[in-house]
Amino acid sequence: MAVSDTLSKNSPPSDASRGKGITLAVIAASQLMVLLDATIVNIALPKIRDALQFSTTDLSWVINAYTLTFGGLLLLGGRAGDILGRRRVFIFGTLLFGFASLLGGFAQSGGMLLAARALQGIGGAICSPTAFALIATNFDEGPERNKAFGVSSAVAGSGAAIGLLAGGLLTEYLDWRWVFFVNVPLAALIAIAAPRYITESERTSGRFDLPGALTSTLGLVTLVYGFIRAASDGWSDGLTLASFVLGVALMAVFLGIERRTRQPITPLHLFSDRSRTGSLVMMLCLSAAMFGIFFYITLFVQGPLGYSPLRAGVAFLPVSVSIIFAAQLASSLQVRYGPKPFMVGGGLLVTIGLTWLTRMNAESGYADGVLGPMLLFGFGMGLIFVPAMLLSVTGVAPAETGAASGLLNSMQQVGGSLGLSILTTVFARAAADKAAELKAAAPTDVAPTGEQLASAGNQVLTYGISHGFVIGAALAAVALLVAIFMIKSRPNGLPAESAAGAML
Known part of the structure; x- marks a missing residue:
């Protein structure tokens, strides 16, 4: 789908409409670059561990150093855009992200890599909320802005899966360092195009x-x-x-x-709106489950299933397709039906998918153990992204749009970090119990064969993963309850135009 197709069908072809298409492409590219970096390194983690002598426990900080600084400083980044000008801050954050990626690619020690990942998170926290807020600055409220949000949410929703695919390609055919180097030219192109195609926002007075x-x-x-x-x-x-x-x-x-x-940095009155608060809580819970899925399914397909890095990345493509399709559907029907049907339906699908994953075992295959639940999960998340994005800024004063959008993104990253750490705790405890059980049952007078050791390792891994997903399913169930009881059928301030022209 060409980005220019997202412009209003009522607008005649013109330099202005083509310019808006490029504007949306630049903003979406920056979102993709920042969001996929949360997962692009996942498939490269074994190579990184061996090259820089990480322990298994410390290796998780390669993910968390990025997501924590990203999520923790997003609110400050959104505020910076409001005060200093969103386009200016957007360009600075993009360049900082590219520089940090260059440092990460050249890292010669674990400490240097973690520092680069933290700096990447700071750059992402600066440019990501301003990119989201720039949609409100550059696109008119109504069908045009809904279409722009639809493209942005599809990119955001599929960024994690695209990152896994890109990580597989780069790791298998080049080197793990290229999962960082790939950001450098992209950041440079975005920074060059932004002054020409993105309109600067009005600066507001204030302090940090x-x-x-x-x-x-x-x-x-x-x-x-x-x-x-x-x-x-x-x-x-x-x-x-x-x-x-x-x-x-x-x-x-x-x-x-x-x-x-x-x-x-966080205007607490933003939580006074019930629907906005509900959407933020939903994103916190669902992002916690999503990060765990991508981390542990990656281990499963490269472990018991024996997939190569590239094949592991390809295995996540159906998730991207389902997220994009569902996000486009939600965008086209959002104004007509309101956010609640999509958020309730999406929450139900995500809960079913995660509950299905709790049945995973060492004998599960890709088709019966991974593909089905991942499709349900992806479609459900796609239905939720667009209404959640719209609710986060609906009824918000223009001067606080950056703070509101930063709050939504912060919930996603913070939820992902906390969720991954909680699931890791449950995984480790369950895996240790299973390992002790297998050790107690093994004969002591016969040395195990390599095949037996591999089988035992797969059982321990899948036992831990399935128990971790119990927490993921519980978080999804909480999100579903929030959608049912907190999201209004027609929130105040939601645009009431017909969505007939909003099809992507």
């Missing part, structure tokens, strides 16, 4: 809430660290408990700062 940004980010980091440490050292470990206490205390301080400061 640095105490709020720092306390929220540090609080999230310590909470995630607590979950990851619990996976290896147990829940009674002193440092694990201290991490949880400190994390909760920092988040409490953050809320106190936001209540008192004149210009908070």
Whole structure:
């Protein structure tokens, strides 16, 4: 589908309409670059571990160093766009992201790579919320903006799966370092095109809430660290408990700062709208499940199924297709039927898909164990993305659009980090129990063969994964309940134009 097709059918072909098509292409490209980087390294993780001598536990920080700084600073990035000008901040964030990617590609140690990943997250936190807010700046409210949101949400929804495919291609045919190098030319092209095709927003007066940004980010980091440490050292470990206490205390301080400061990074009154709050809670829960799916299904297809990196990436293509198709459907029918049917239906499909994944075992194949539940999950997420994006900015004052869009993106990244760490804790405990069970049942007078060891390893892996997905299914069920009881059928401020012309 050409991006220019997303422009209003009522608009005659013109330089302006073609220009808007390029505008949307630039914004969507930046979103794709930033969002796929949360997963593009997943398939390359075994190569990264061997090259830079990571332990298995520390390896998870290659993902979390990015998502935590990304999610924790998104609100500050959205505020920066409001105050300094969204296009200006968008370009700076894109260039910073490209520079950090270059550093990551040249990393010679684990510490250098983690620092580069954290810097990537900062760059993403600067450009991502401004990119989303620039849609509101550059596209008129109604069918035109709905179409633009539809394209953006399809890109955002499929970014994780596209990242896995790209990671497989780059890792198999080039080198793991190219999962970072690939961002450099893309960031440069976006930065060059942005001044020509993107309209600058009006700057608003204000100041930055640095105490709020720092306390929220540090609080999230310590909470995630607590979950990851619990996976290896147990829940009674002193440092694990201290991490949880400190994390909760920092988040409490953050809320106190936001209540008192004149210009908070997170305007708490944004939560006064029931439907907006419901959509944010849904994205928090569903993103937690989504990150776990991509991480652990990648381990499954490259482990028990024996897929190569490239084949593992291809295995996720049906998910991208289902997300894109569902997002386009939701975009075309959103105004006519309202957000609730899509969010309830999507939540139900996601819950069914994740419940199906809890039945995974060492004998499961791709067709019966992965494809079916992933298609349900992808279609359900696609139905949810568009209404969630629209609800996040509906009825919000123009000066707070960046903060509102940053809040939505923050929920996605924070949910992903917390979800992955929680699922990892459950996975590690269940896998350890299964390993102990198999060891106790194995004969002590006969050395196991290589085939027996491989079989036992697959059983341990899939047992841990299936138990982790129980948490994922529970989170999806919470999201479904939120959709049923919190999302209004016709939220105040939602555009009431006919959606007949909004088909993508």
